[in-house]
Amino acid sequence: xxxxxxxxxxxxxxxxxxxxxxxxxxxxxxxxxxxxxxxxxxxxxxxxxxxxxxxxxxxxxxxxxxxxxxxxxxxxxxxxxxxxxxxxxxxxxxxxxxxxxxxxxxxxxxxxxxxxxxxxxxxxxxxxxxxxxxxxxxxxxxxxxxxxxxxxxxxxxxxxxxxxxxxxxxxxxxxxxxxxxxxxxxxxxxxxxxxxxxxxxxxxxxxxxxxxxxxxxxxxxxxxxxxxxxxxxxxxxxxxxxxxxxxxxxxxxxxxxxxxxxxxxxxxxxxxxxxxxxxxxxxxxxxxxxxxxxxxxxxxxxxxxxxxxxxxxxxxxxxxxxxxxxxxxxxxxxxxxxxxxxxxxxxxxxxxxxxxxxxxxxxxxxxxxxxxxxxxxxxxxxxxxxxxxxxxxxxxxxxxxxxxxxxxxxxxxxxxxxxxxxxxxxxxxxxxxx
Ligand code: SF4
Numbered sequence: 001x002x003x004x005x006x007x008x009x010x011x012x013x014x015x016x017x018x019x020x021x022x023x024x025x026x027x028x029x030x031x032x033x034x035x036x037x038x039x040x041x042x043x044x045x046x047x048x049x050x051x052x053x054x055x056x057x058x059x060x061x062x063x064x065x066x067x068x069x070x071x072x073x074x075x076x077x078x079x080x081x082x083x084x085x086x087x088x089x090x091x092x093x094x095x096x097x098x099x100x101x102x103x104x105x106x107x108x109x110x111x112x113x114x115x116x117x118x119x120x121x122x123x124x125x126x127x128x129x130x131x132x133x134x135x136x137x138x139x140x141x142x143x144x145x146x147x148x149x150x151x152x153x154x155x156x157x158x159x160x161x162x163x164x165x166x167x168x169x170x171x172x173x174x175x176x177x178x179x180x181x182x183x184x185x186x187x188x189x190x191x192x193x194x195x196x197x198x199x200x201x202x203x204x205x206x207x208x209x210x211x212x213x214x215x216x217x218x219x220x221x222x223x224x225x226x227x228x229x230x231x232x233x234x235x236x237x238x239x240x241x242x243x244x245x246x247x248x249x250x251x252x253x254x255x256x257x258x259x260x261x262x263x264x265x266x267x268x269x270x271x272x273x274x275x276x277x278x279x280x281x282x283x284x285x286x287x288x289x290x291x292x293x294x295x296x297x298x299x300x301x302x303x304x305x306x307x308x309x310x311x312x313x314x315x316x317x318x319x320x321x322x323x324x325x326x327x328x329x330x331x332x333x334x335x336x337x338x339x340x341x342x343x344x345x346x347x348x349x350x351x352x353x354x355x356x357x358x359x360x361x362x363x364x365x366x367x368x369x370x371x372x373x374x375x376x377x378x379x380x381x382x383x384x385x386x387x388x389x390x391x392x393x394x395x396x397x398x399x400x401x402x403x404x405x406x407x408x409x410x411x412x413x414x415x416x417x418x419x420x421x422x423x424x425x426x427x428x429x430x431x432x433x434x
Contacts, residue, residue, distance in 0.1 A: 001207060001208055001211065001245060003204060003207070006207075006238075006241055006245070007188070009241055010040070010186070010234060010237045010238055013040045013041045013043075013044035013237055014044055014048070014233060014234070014237065016041060016044065016045075017041070017044035017045045017047065017048045017049065018048065020045040020048065020049050022049075024045070025045065025046065025049045025050060025051070028042055028045055028046060028050075029046065029050060029051070029055065029058060030058075032046065032058055032291040032292075033057075033058035033061055033062065033291075035061075035062045035066065035294045036294070037291075037292060037293060037294055038240075038291055038292045039244070040237060040240050040241055040244060043236075043237060043240045043288065043292045044237055046288055046291065047233060047236055047237065047288060048233070050284075052280060052283075052284045052287075055287040055291065056284065056287045056315065056316075058287070058291060059287035059288070059290035059291055059315060059316030060314060060315060060316065062290055062291065062294045062316065063290055063298075063315070063317070063318055065294075065382060066294055066295055066381075066382055066385075067318050067382055067385045068365070068382035068383070068385050068386040068389075069363060069364050069365040069386065069389075070318070070364070070365045070367045070382075070385040070386055070389035071313065071317070071318060071320060071359055071364045071365065071366060071367065072123065072297065072318060072319040072320075072366075072367045072368070072369060072370050072389075073121070073123070073319070073320055073321070073322050073352065073355065073366055073367065073368060074121065074123035074124065074125055074157070074319065074320075074321055074322075074370070075119075075121045075123075075124060075125070075321060075322065075323055075324050075331075076124075076125045076127050076159075076321060076324055076325075076326065077109070077112050077113065077124050077125065077126055077127065077147065077331070078128065078325070078326060078327055078328045078330065078343070079103070079109050079112075079126060079127075079128050080102065080103040080104065080128045080129055080131065080328055081099060081101055081102055081128075081129050081327055081328055081341060081342075081343065082101050082102075082103055082128075082129050082131045083129025083198075084129075084130055084131055084132065084198045085129075085130050085195065085197070085198030085199065085200040085201075086195070086196050086197045086198055087194060087195055087200060088193070088194050088196070088268060088269045088270040089194065089226065089229070089262050089265060089268050089270045089344075090265055090268060090343060090344065091265035091266040091267065091268060091343050091344055092129040092343050093267075093268065094198065096266060096267045097267075098266055098267045098340065099267070099340060099341065100338075100340050100341050102327075102328045102329060102341060103328070104328045104329060106142055106143070106146050108328075108329065108332075109143055109146050110146050110147075110150060111332040111333075112328075112329065112330075112331045113146070113147040113150035113153055114150055114151075114152075114332070115331035115332040116153070116331050117151060117152030117153050118152075118400075119323055119331075119351070119352045119353070119400060120352055120353075120356075120368070120396045120399065120400030120401070121152075121153075121322075121323070121352060121368070122152060122153060122154040122368040122369070122392065123154065123155045123157065123177075123368060123369075123370050124147055124153055124155070124156050124157070125157045125158075125180065126143060126144065126147060126157065126158050126159065126160070127159045128160060130160075130161040130198065130199060130200060137163070137166070137167040137170040137171065138170075140158075140160065140171055140174075141170055141171060141173075141174035144156050144158065144171060144174040144175055144176050145174055145175060148174075148175045154368065154369070155369075155370055156175060156176060156177055157176070157177045157179075157180060157222070157370075158171060158177070158178070158179050158180065159179075159180040159181065159182075159222075161199065161200070162181065162199075162205050162206055162208075162209035162212070163209070163212075163213075164212075165212050165215060165216045168212060168213045168215075168216035168217065168218060169216040169217050172216065172217040172218055173217075176218070177220060178218075178220040178221060178222050178255055178256060178370070179210065179213040179218045179220070179221050179222070180221070180222035180223075180224070180256065180258075181206065181209050181213075181221070181222070181223070181224075182223065182225065182226060182258065182260075183206055183207055183223065183224075183225060183238065183239070183242065184224075184225060184229065185225060185226065185229045185230060185234075185235050185238075186207075186225070186234060186235050186237075186239065186241075186242070187230055187234045187235060187238070188203055190230045191203045194229055194270075207242065210223060210242075210246065210254070211245070211246060211249065211250075214246060214249075214250050215250075219252070219255075220254075220255040220256070221246065221255065222254055222255065222256035222257065222258065222297075222299075223239055223242055223254050223256075223257055223258075224239070224257060224259065224260065224299075225238070225239050225258075225259060226260055226261075226262055227259055227260065227261045227262065227273075227277050227282070227285070228262035228274070228275055228276055228277055229262065229273070229274060230274060230275050231275050232275070232277060232281075232285065236285060236288070236289075239257065239289075240292055243257070243293065253293055253296060254293075254296060255296055255297060255370075256296055256297035256298075256299055256319065256370075257289055257293060257296055257297070257298055257299065258298075258299040258301065259282070259285055259289065260301055260303050261273070261277055261282060261303060261304070263303050263344040263346070263347070264344065264345050265343065265344040266339060266340065266342070279308050282304075283308075283311075283315065286298060286300070286312065286315060286316055286317055287315065287316045289316065290315075290316025290317075297319040297370060298316055298317045298318055298319065299317070299318075299319045299320070299321070300312055300317045300320050300321075301320075301321045302322065302323075302347065302348040302349070303344070303346060303347060303348075304347055304348060305347040305348060306347070306348050306350060309348050309355075309358075310358055310362070313358060313359055313362040313364050314362050314363070314364060319370070320355060320359075322350075322351075322352045322355035322356070323350070323351045323352035323353075323355065324346060325337065325342070326342040326343040326344060326346060327341035327342035327343065329341075330342070337349065352400075353400070353401060353402050353405050356396070356401065356405055356409065357402075357404065357405045357408065357409075360405070360408050360409050360412050361408070363412070365389045365390065365393060365412065365416065366389070366393050366396065366409075367385070367388060367389030367392055367393060368392040368393070368395075368396060369385075369388040369389070369392050383420075386416070386420065387420070387425055390413060390416065390417070390420070390425065390429055391425075391428070391429065391432075393409060393413065394413060394429045394432040394433055395432060396409075397409045397410060397413075397433065398432055398433060398434065410433055413429060413433065417429060417430075
């Protein structure tokens with residue numbers, strides 16, 4: 001990637017956006033609401049001058065148009081917290097001597113996957129610290145295969161450090177779904193400060209990695225930034241520019257985006273965010289992301305507190321993590337959280353069943369199937385998402401839900417089914433629900 005061009009595009013878009021007039025913003029917001037997406041310059045204008053309420057309203061409209069009521073659910077599975085890097089915001093950093101290090105064996109990883117499947121989860125995101133030893137393709141392939149072959153688990157996504165093209169191809173072959181890699185910040189100086197040592201200190205290597213993964217065969221990649229490290233304008237536009245580079249080269253956008261906010265972590269030098277972001281600003285950014293990328297999964301994690309997560313159940317967000325643990329062994333071995341082993345602290349520690357119940361209360365339809373990159377062979381539409389959600393949610397209700405969640409979830413499904421005009425589907429689901 002031409003980094004000089006990359007950065008100058010962002011700077012230019014920011015500079016140009018300063019002069020945007022209010023009527024131009026109104027027109028652009030209405031245009032964004034039509035769901036055609038936004039380019040970098042348009043995104044910059046709404047980023048700087050868009051009206052929060054209008055952005056949120058339009059984001060809700062687009063999410064409903066493209067995904068219906070469906071909200072997908074997933075959980076991270078950490079298989080090691082050993083890391084050679086020293087990111088200033090992370091509990092896994094190499095210099096943190098207070099962290100209890102752990103690498104799960106394949107049988108232990110399987111136990112974790114089984115524990116997640118027992119709760120009803122089907123989409124798992126495999127995560128690990130950055131340890132060159134763990135990046136060997138054969139080891140990672142075995143980890144993927146172990147989780148994929150666990151009964152109940154349908155999709156295994158992967159968030160690991162940059163790899164070679166050959167390694168990516170191997171992992172895709174092993175059954176990895178989406179490859180996710182956060183640049184954290186697109187601002188070179190901030191990146192350098194936050195990542196003082198280890199392989200992650202190489203900005204260029206990291207920004208090129210998702211492109212390499214696509215070249216090697218991944219049809220779904222996910223990007224993200226860590227909010228709070230600096231003023232978010234540059235990072236947000238970096239995310240947009242990065243995604244557009246993928247679209248220009250390969251013809252499709254990344255399938256998912258995340259905007260986690262920095263959280264306290266054990267012994268991390270960065271105790272508080274240098275540039276804190278309020279809840280309202282956070283909602284505004286998530287809404288704008290939906291306007292820019294109308295068809296992608298916009299992800300909201302358990303880093304955020306329950307009241308905000310509940311509010312954002314009806315927003316531009318289409319995917320939630322739920323019942324998460326951020327340390328190895330967190331699902332099968334620990335009854336609760338383990339501050340001396342986890343990557344960062346979580347604000348929403350509710351169970352999957354509780355999150356499912358809350359989604360139903362908000363009128364949203366929990367789903368255990370993720371969005372994929374649309375293609376001729378795999379067209380996606382709100383109707384398809386709703387159907388998949390109805391099927392996977394009815395299976396969740398009969399196999400995993402508490403009595404209360406089962407009761408209200410069944411009522412929601414019965415309310416939605418007649419609107420689907422699909423007798424076959426209705427028959428199948430009614431049979432499932434018994
Ligand atoms: S953010 Fe990732 S690479 Fe950085 S210290 Fe934490 S686990 Fe390691």
